[in-house]
Amino acid sequence: MVENRPWLAFFTHVVLLIGIAVIALPIWITFVAATHDEIRMTQVPLPLLPGDQFWANLKATLFGRGLSGTETAPVWRMLFNSLVMAMAIALGKIAISLLSAFAIVYFRFPFRMGFFWMIFITLMLPVEVRILPTFEVVAQLGMLNSYAGLTIPLIASATATFMFRQVFLTIPDEMLESARIDGAGPMRFFFDILLPLSRTNIAALFVILFIYGWNQYLWPLLITTDQDMTTIVMSIKQMLEAAEQSPQWNIIMMTALLAMLPPVLVVIFMQKLFVKGLTETEK
Amino acid sequence: MAGIVLDKLKKSYGGTEVLHGVNAEIADGEFVVIVGPSGCGKSTLLRMIAGLESVTEGEIRIGERVVNGLEPAQRDIAMVFQNYALYPHMSVRQNMAYGLKIRGLPKEEIDRRVEEAADILEIRDYLERKPRQLSGGQRQRVAMGRAIVRKPQVFLFDEPLSNLDAKLRVQMRLEIRRLQKRLGVTAVYVTHDQVEAMTLGDRLMVLNGGRSEQFGTPIELYERPQTTFVAGFIGSPAMNFLPATAEGGEVVLENGARLPGGTGAGRVRLGLRPEHLLADDGGPIRLQAILAEQLGASTLVHGTLEGTDSALVAALPGTRAVTEGEVLGFSVAPAQMHLFDGEGRRIG
Amino acid sequence: MLKRVHFPASALPYLLVAPQVAITLVFFIWPASQALWQSMLIEDAFGLSTEFVWFENFQALFEDDQYLGSFRRTAFFSLAVAFLSMSFSLVLAGFADRVIRGATTYRTLLIWPYAIAPVLAGALWVFMFNPTLGIVAYGLELLGYEWNHQLRGGQAMALVIMAASWKQVAYNFLFYLAAMQAIPRSVIEAAAIDGAGPIRRFRTIVFPLVSPTTFFLLVINLVYAFFDTFGIIHAVTQGGPANATTILVYKVYNDGFVGLDLGGSAAQSVILMVLVIALTVVQFRFIERKVEY
Numbered sequence: 001m002v003e004n005r006p007w008l009a010f011f012t013h014v015v016l017l018i019g020i021a022v023i024a025l026p027i028w029i030t031f032v033a034a035t036h037d038e039i040r041m042t043q044v045p046l047p048l049l050p051g052d053q054f055w056a057n058l059k060a061t062l063f064g065r066g067l068s069g070t071e072t073a074p075v076w077r078m079l080f081n082s083l084v085m086a087m088a089i090a091l092g093k094i095a096i097s098l099l100s101a102f103a104i105v106y107f108r109f110p111f112r113m114g115f116f117w118m119i120f121i122t123l124m125l126p127v128e129v130r131i132l133p134t135f136e137v138v139a140q141l142g143m144l145n146s147y148a149g150l151t152i153p154l155i156a157s158a159t160a161t162f163m164f165r166q167v168f169l170t171i172p173d174e175m176l177e178s179a180r181i182d183g184a185g186p187m188r189f190f191f192d193i194l195l196p197l198s199r200t201n202i203a204a205l206f207v208i209l210f211i212y213g214w215n216q217y218l219w220p221l222l223i224t225t226d227q228d229m230t231t232i233v234m235s236i237k238q239m240l241e242a243a244e245q246s247p248q249w250n251i252i253m254m255t256a257l258l259a260m261l262p263p264v265l266v267v268i269f270m271q272k273l274f275v276k277g278l279t280e281t282e283k
Numbered sequence: 284m285a286g287i288v289l290d291k292l293k294k295s296y297g298g299t300e301v302l303h304g305v306n307a308e309i310a311d312g313e314f315v316v317i318v319g320p321s322g323c324g325k326s327t328l329l330r331m332i333a334g335l336e337s338v339t340e341g342e343i344r345i346g347e348r349v350v351n352g353l354e355p356a357q358r359d360i361a362m363v364f365q366n367y368a369l370y371p372h373m374s375v376r377q378n379m380a381y382g383l384k385i386r387g388l389p390k391e392e393i394d395r396r397v398e399e400a401a402d403i404l405e406i407r408d409y410l411e412r413k414p415r416q417l418s419g420g421q422r423q424r425v426a427m428g429r430a431i432v433r434k435p436q437v438f439l440f441d442e443p444l445s446n447l448d449a450k451l452r453v454q455m456r457l458e459i460r461r462l463q464k465r466l467g468v469t470a471v472y473v474t475h476d477q478v479e480a481m482t483l484g485d486r487l488m489v490l491n492g493g494r495s496e497q498f499g500t501p502i503e504l505y506e507r508p509q510t511t512f513v514a515g516f517i518g519s520p521a522m523n524f525l526p527a528t529a530e531g532g533e534v535v536l537e538n539g540a541r542l543p544g545g546t547g548a549g550r551v552r553l554g555l556r557p558e559h560l561l562a563d564d565g566g567p568i569r570l571q572a573i574l575a576e577q578l579g580a581s582t583l584v585h586g587t588l589e590g591t592d593s594a595l596v597a598a599l600p601g602t603r604a605v606t607e608g609e610v611l612g613f614s615v616a617p618a619q620m621h622l623f624d625g626e627g628r629r630i631g
Numbered sequence: 632m633l634k635r636v637h638f639p640a641s642a643l644p645y646l647l648v649a650p651q652v653a654i655t656l657v658f659f660i661w662p663a664s665q666a667l668w669q670s671m672l673i674e675d676a677f678g679l680s681t682e683f684v685w686f687e688n689f690q691a692l693f694e695d696d697q698y699l700g701s702f703r704r705t706a707f708f709s710l711a712v713a714f715l716s717m718s719f720s721l722v723l724a725g726f727a728d729r730v731i732r733g734a735t736t737y738r739t740l741l742i743w744p745y746a747i748a749p750v751l752a753g754a755l756w757v758f759m760f761n762p763t764l765g766i767v768a769y770g771l772e773l774l775g776y777e778w779n780h781q782l783r784g785g786q787a788m789a790l791v792i793m794a795a796s797w798k799q800v801a802y803n804f805l806f807y808l809a810a811m812q813a814i815p816r817s818v819i820e821a822a823a824i825d826g827a828g829p830i831r832r833f834r835t836i837v838f839p840l841v842s843p844t845t846f847f848l849l850v851i852n853l854v855y856a857f858f859d860t861f862g863i864i865h866a867v868t869q870g871g872p873a874n875a876t877t878i879l880v881y882k883v884y885n886d887g888f889v890g891l892d893l894g895g896s897a898a899q900s901v902i903l904m905v906l907v908i909a910l911t912v913v914q915f916r917f918i919e920r921k922v923e924y
Contacts, residue, residue, distance in 0.1 A: 174368030183356030
């Protein structure tokens with residue numbers, strides 16, 4: 001910066017560190033809760049420093065049957081469900097959006113704009129505003145309590161389609177011309193040229209969509225009643241309800257840690273792609 | 284190997300016609316340059332030959348085949364694009380091999396052809412690199428290599444040198460010419476640069492407003508331009524045009540000066556190339572100087588025809604100091620006077 | 632919009648758009664039109680017969696104090712979340728922008744809450760503020776302030792606002808920092824040469840220059856607070872106490888799935904749809920303007 005005053009730089013760092021502390025506090029409390037035993041977690045005041053029960057809690061959480069007194073699927077099973085859901089939503093959205101963007105940009109055909117607007121409309125219809133009728137459709141199709149029901153209704157994506165359309169439009173026309181002279185047909189061009197040229201965009205979008213898929217809450221809440229289909233994110237709410245009777249905050253908070261870990265790791269370790277994905281889908 | 288025939292070729296977008304019936308016969312192994320200002324339709328014409336634009340009317344034949352309805356890949360052509368259009372995610376080798384792979388050639392044959400082309404173009408050392416790791420000139424070579432490996436009947440070039448700096452452009456120009464002669468492939472080359480056109484082409488087609496103004500060898504175009512457009516476009520510095528009257532084997536200028544030579548009668552436009560004006564103190568063409576550009580080997584004197592507002596430029600050999608307002612005399616050989624009628628067509 | 636060259640016409644493009652279009656029709660357009668249709672029906676108490684009643688459901692909603700109250704609460708909640716989260720992020724981004732080395736480290740440490748599901752965010756905050764056990768509630772008690780969001784509506788609202796804002800700081804910070812880093816250094820340096828100190832520069836140069844981002848984030852934050860905070864409400868308060876935190880999205884869910892009032896829930900859905908459409912239009916208008924810059 002312009003000024004070169006040490007106290008100013010010092011003050012800057014202090015403010016930022018306070019900001020980080022405020023942001024990190026809830027996670028710290030969660031982490032601490034996950035490192036103490038059940039008894040300690042019922043004594044006021046609760047601890048502020050980590051205890052030594054982390055591994056015991058982890059083991060109990062991952063392989064136990066959830067909270068004592070409630071019947072939930074084992075946590076590893078819920079983690080697996082969440083993983084399947086997140087992957088299917090992310091990959092599904094990417095696949096169908098790539099295909100429709102390809103059709104809309106590289107072909108001229110009747111109703112092209114009609115399809116474009118139809119996809120655009122999905123932007124204005126989040127699950128929250130069509131909860132009941134969508135639930136009914138899924139129920140009629142017999143897709144309740146299935147991975148298909150969890151994922152397929154969520155994989156239409158105007159945002160992703162628009163993003164890929166934007167990406168394709170920036171690819172020079174000469175790529176297509178050159179490929180045509182080389183004798184590449186449409187699908188060959190799509191797989192050999194377009195996909196490799198869009199791969200960073202695909203990766204960036206994947207990061208965003210994985211987080212989106214993993215964190216789905218309302219939708220799984222509606223269409224899964226079978227405990228074996230529960231996702232890890234949903235289970236927190238069930239545990240909070242159970243906590244009214246038997247507070248086992250060490251297990252609840254360990255579950256919360258496990259539930260947030262995958263998407264948080266994705267953000268931290270793929271930060272570049274994450275930032276790219278966030279800023280590009282908003283264009 | 285094959286020649287190309289363009290037969291009354293027309294192209295319209297929506298209701299607007301951009302090519303108004305272009306005819307040409309290009310011989311096998313010939314290097315033809317299509318030259319013209321931007322927007323004249325030259326790229327459209329080339330892209331029609333390539334099959335990237337549909338033909339509205341007329342016929343394109345490559346060899347004996349009518350190719351109007353054929354896909355680009357079936358036309359046995361190769362094209363070098365202005366921005367090279369290399370696939371950025373493929374190595375040089377993969378770029379050159381891609382078309383062959385699609386055609387289903389055996390791997391050994393592909394490798395053989397790629398390496399052969401790489402040797403010709405001296406890009407063997409870069410085969411495993413990606414396009415972004417190459418300089419402009421090297422990319423240009425790869426683009427040509429991609430065309431060569433296909434062993435096409437026709438090379439199409441769409442302003443391939445316009446992204447290079449001036450020095451490299453001269454060098455690549457020579458290489459393209461040498462390569463085409465060596466391979467003996469018919470080539471059609473589009474450019475807006477008349478120097479490039481003159482040096483490269485066996486024959487030039489000057490295209491203006493979607494019409495072919497003249498199709499001939501560079502010397503024909505220089506010595507006997509058929510229209511004022513061709514006359515003004517070919518040659519540097521550009522030809523002077525002066526309003527004049529032709530009468531009884533003489534051309535009378537605005538200021539009354541009389542030049543022997545010329546045919547016809549009535550109002551004409553007289554075209555004089557700056558380099559054909561010979562310094563002659565008593566000569567009939569009087570130039571009132573405004574300023575001089577010293578180019579070293581020659582001096583360009585800019586001014587007006589004395590007593591008029593008509594601009595006149597003369598090229599003098601060597602260096603020559605000129606003061607503003609100074610009047611210089613010139614004469615011109617009758618064979619180097621070009622007369623055009625009111626529509627801009629050549630007389631005689 | 633369109634490429635200069637195209638592949639020749641065939642059935643292929645239809646096959647390519649088919650999956651997307653099928654999903655859109657089955658899971659978006661059809662249910663949305665169902666909601667429209669149902670919003671004009673009234674079912675009798677036993678679900679035996681339905682009657683088409685035009686806009687009666689809507690009329691009933693706008694005469695219903697609970698619904699209007701929910702509308703007001705949603706507005707307050709959304710604006711509070713947007714304001715709290717954006718101002719916190721703006722200040723942090725302003726400081727982070729001053730850091731030459733380590734700005735990315737700070738960014739990393741601030742953006743990860745984006746990845747946490749709203750319902751988890753809710754769980755974390757409700758744990759900290761648990762009236763009997765929560766560490767913050769305990770701290771407040773030591774200070775002489777009694778915290779019980781299970782009984783006090785105001786505190787419940789404050790808690791969901793804090794949880795929702797906390798989660799959104801990451802997003803806002805990221806966009807503010809990017810906007811600030813996009814301001815040419817020379818502009819800042821010119822202001823410094825003109826004698827403007829850091830605070831003045833922030834107020835008179837940086838803040839006005841990031842105003843397009845502010846507007847953009849305002850829309851995004853409102854949409855977030857409207858629709859993405861269901862999980863937080865569901866985990867923290869279940870809309871209570873006494874509906875003090877029942878925002879519109881929560882009410883649609885509650886009336887439809889718990890109260891089983893089909894017509895009323897559908898009418899609420901339609902109203903929400905209108906709100907999303909309005910916000911989307913505003914957003915796209917703005918983005919078009921952004922292109923001109």
